[in-house]
Amino acid sequence: MKWFDTLNAFFLVLIGLSVLIPFVYITAVSFSPPSESLGGRFYLWPKEWSFAAYDYLFHARNFIRSLQNSVVITVLGTCVNLLISITLSYALSKRFVPGRRIALLFIFFTMIFHGGMIPSYLVVKSLGLIDSYWAIILPAATSAFNIMVIRTFFQSLPESLDEAARIDGAGEFRILLSVVLPLSKPIIATFALFFMVQYWNEFFSAIIYLNDSRDWPIQPLLRQMVAISASNISADAALDAQLAVSLGPNVQNAAILLAMLPIVAVYPFLQKYFAKGAMLGSIKE
Template sequence: MKSVSLSGKIFDICNIIFLLLVAVITLYPFWHVLVGSIMPYEESIKSGFHLFPKKINFEAYQYVFSKNTIMRSLLVSLFVTIVGAVYQLLITAITAYPLIKQDLPGRTAIFLFIIFTMFFGGGLIPYYLLIKNLHMVNSLLVMIIPAALSTYNMVVLKTFFQNIPIELEESAKMDGAGYMKIFFSIILPLSIPALATIGLFIAVGQWNNWYTPMLFLNDKDLWPLAMVLRDILINNNMELTRGGSFVSEEFMLGDTIKNAVVMVSVIPIIIVYPFIQKHFVKGVMIGSIKS
């Protein structure tokens, strides 16, 4: 067995120490919020640094899940994320697939027209007027329909489609399959790594989207969880957690409630990652190796 040199051992040790430090720096904010959400309020105000709670208290989570506003916003976020991700993936795939066909009339012009939107936009005021004229103000559709196509995701998916052997399509055509049959029966099943990766990016973006509802959703019943969380953390709007008249319980649980809401907003997306992980590594390498 080949022995490792002293310089190699030193490099390995330094590399391990560096990666451990990066892991600690990355995970500590998450751990700090988690600990802050399960410790009693009296303990949380004693010091700003808590590695482990002396007492575990789930009262903040009970308080959060008992509030209709937060639970309703959680359901809104789930609906917008699932429907929006499926819708955007389908539109992106349907747009990317024809653009790999050399015989598509005006293919280059269409592609350049789509790429143009990556660098130039109409601005916020024309965009708002467009949404208003489409009657999507105060509608959940405003978080789904306008975000139908991401140019970047389309280009990535187009590159992946180009790596699929064209012989598969040619043999399917010889068997009498049309473009729609080829697309749904061959192209999409072979593109699961790319679709899973892009779908994850879309889902995270939809889940964390607070800017769109801030502009277009005046009805608080339609607010997603990200918007409610923003209102709690930034505006400190205690009406969101007030069950009636102001009571001291809300003050005593203020910080722990905020931490609990943050955890509730983060955990659903974290749960999704293990199911996407097996496709993620292959998906992020899209276009790096040509077949």
């Protein structure tokens, strides 16, 4: 039906515009002078272009330090998450591993019951991880859902490949590195993107476990800039906050745009694996 295809395309265009317009607006505000952004004198295109917001951010110690913290947390967290999820899922996908069913039961139990915020905080504190990046990375190092999906994908691979490698004298780590991982690029790329987004957008754990604002990743700082108030920020950030207020919403929107760019820049490199990997492991053939 032609009319249905036309109507469907029309609605898809509207949905696309509804997603694109806020991004264009944020970009326009970030490149506008403070006088225009504060007065709201434009909608989607600034009358005068200005780089004052970006010049301020690239010279703001707090912002640069928060970006560096986010990069460290994201890289370490993604590597740790991939390492634990892949090795544990591979071991649980093998029927000959002793205690596999009991381990699966304990992992599945965590999908239904959770200790809660206070017990989690007490565990992190007892391990001496407060004011450390590891307080954000280790509690989220893996999840039952990730393990179940990756394990199901590993089980879908032909067992004849493992058997052939074992006949040639390969051990389990060799099989994992040389046989399984090259065939698992879609699922690994998909979960790597999930992990990167998870750690890059980390907010709640950072404000709970990191008492020093100098250790904050970018998301808590963004909240501070968007809902800025001189009464609820630390003394070392007061000067930056006053300057941000004087520059107006263009600084806030420029910070939001810069915080989005790393993930947006990584996605095209993983896109070819993402569509396939999002479905792989969801069902077992």
